[in-house]
Amino acid sequence: MLGIPLIGDYIHKVVKPQSVSDSVDYLNYYCTSLLLALAALAISAKQYFGSPIQCWVPMEFRGGWEKYTEDYCFIQNSYYVPFDEQIPDELSERRDQLSYYRWVPIVLALQALCFFAPNYFWEMLYKQTAIRPRAIVNDAEKCMNLQGDRRDSEVRSLAEYIADTVAIFSPQHKRHKKDIHGSGKSATLLYLCTKALYVANIIIQLWMMNHFLGGHYLYWGYETMMDVASGKVWQESPIFPRVIMCDFEVRRLGNIQRHTVQCVIMMNMINEKLYLFLWFWLLFVLICTVLNFVYTSFVLLTPCARTRLVLWNISKQEMKRHGLSSNDCEKFVHYFLHTDGVLLLKFIREHVGDRISRDIVIRLLGIYNKQNLSNDSDERSPSFCSDEKQPLNREKPMIDYLRNFPLHKSGIYPPRMYPTPAQMPAIQKPYESSAPPLEDYLDGTTSTLPISAMARVRAAQIESPAENPYGAHSSRHSSPTEV
Secondary structure: OOOHHHHHHHHHHHOOOOOOOOHHHHHHHHHHHHHHHHHHHHHHHHHHHOOOOEEEOOOOOOOHHHHHHHHHHHHOOEEOOOOOOOOOOOHHHOOOEEOHHHHHHHHHHHHHHHHHHHHHHHHHHHHHOOOOHHHHHHHHHHHOOOOHHHHHHHHHHHHHHHHHHHHHHOOOOOOOOOOHHHOOOHHHHHHHHHHHHHHHHHHHHHHHHHHHOOOOOOOHHHHHHHHHHOOOOOOOOOOOOOEEEEEEEEEEOOEEEEEEEEEEOOHHHHHHHHHHHHHHHHHHHHHHHHHHHHHHHHHHHOHHHHHHHHHOOOOHHHHHHOOOOHHHHHHHHHHHHHHHHHHHHHHHHHHOOHHHHHHHHHHHHHHHHHHHHHHHHHHHOOOOOOOOOOOOOOOOOOOOOOOOOOOOOOOOOOHHHOOOHHHOOOOOOOOOOOOOOHHHHOOOOOOOOOHHHHHHHHHHHHHOOOOOOOOOOOHHHOOOOOO
16 A cells, blocks of 8 residues: 555656647546556555455354455356345356456556557657657747747747748758658648547447456446436446355365355445446547547648638738738648648647747748748749740841851751852952952842851951952052052
8 A cells, every 4th residue: 555656656757748639638648547547556455455355154164264265256256146046056057257356457457558558659659750749839838938029039939940840841842751751741640540549449448348347338337327317226236246156165084065155245336336437437538539539630631621720810910911811821821831730730729828829820921921922032033044945025126146157057047048158149250369359249138248258258368468459458558668
């Protein structure tokens, strides 16, 4: 008995409220687990440190015989026979064996562990996701005790941290992963799996308890309460009989003597009330867990419900102040926060309150609006490094600055605009100079000199500058001495 308070302190340290769960999760992993653990401790104290059974033994049983009989009947199977029935003569007909009461504390302790197991599963796996809900919720709780500029500064820093956290889910982020971890739904799916485990755990435990108590427990609580409501006397239940029969054998001088004794199990009176309460408690927890699982799945997996969850306490004036429309708000929830970000804000709202969560959402809206403005300015600015070809403006007359360049092989410039040397007319050269005159290479349609002809003219000018009438040192511009 002295060790029970220490065990209780240990259980309270292990099974403690978590900041990454809601009230129904708390009802499962904390309240129910603690209730079952305390019940297991109380019954084990009565069973192992008290007198769980007392038997009516014959007069010849003296000394340690009575203690031996009680211990034997407690650890061996016993059976129940109503007082209005005869005890069967054949041992094989005494089939209503009762052995569960010895295992009640152990079974209750295992049930407590089973209720805590889904929360342990969630606590271990959510740390592998991109978000850190526990640290963020703890920081949000610290903001509740702050005021003024310091509070605004902490809220702004927390909102920026959340924005950096959910930014990894964007496809443009350098750390984005094209798997379930980068989809922005990994923590949400794990959380919904945890809630599904809670539902499955309660259903399996109800089935196991029915099998453990002999197959008559499934509707026992309902039938008992209906009998009490109708005014019937609370009769002794065959599931938890208080008076049982026990057969045991004693060897005396080589002879085996069989004895049948009647025993009273006072512990069954406690077990009856306990399991009646557990029947209604588990039914209540099952209904709450199923409804909560359906509601949470709908809120986190439905786009319109996610938007309402995040923006339910944000006024339209606040949205207009940030220049956001309803369509922008939907994009903010679906493409900026993603599903895991909505789950994070849900935890903050449930554990910290509406005021802090509203301030954080407003800060996140401001961050989202700034990102949109920066993206729009990047789209409107000219891209000088872009590989895309800009369309030509055909409305204004195009000035051809490249007419003196030869024809390109790609056919960008139409061949009809620039005649090839083969298409040029052959003109008799009347000059003796090796450099042809400029008019020889001019046709009647254009005044453009091909680049090849210009090169030949320049070469001729260099070779014989005196004979070139168009050169810089022509005879028309010679010095007076030469004239």
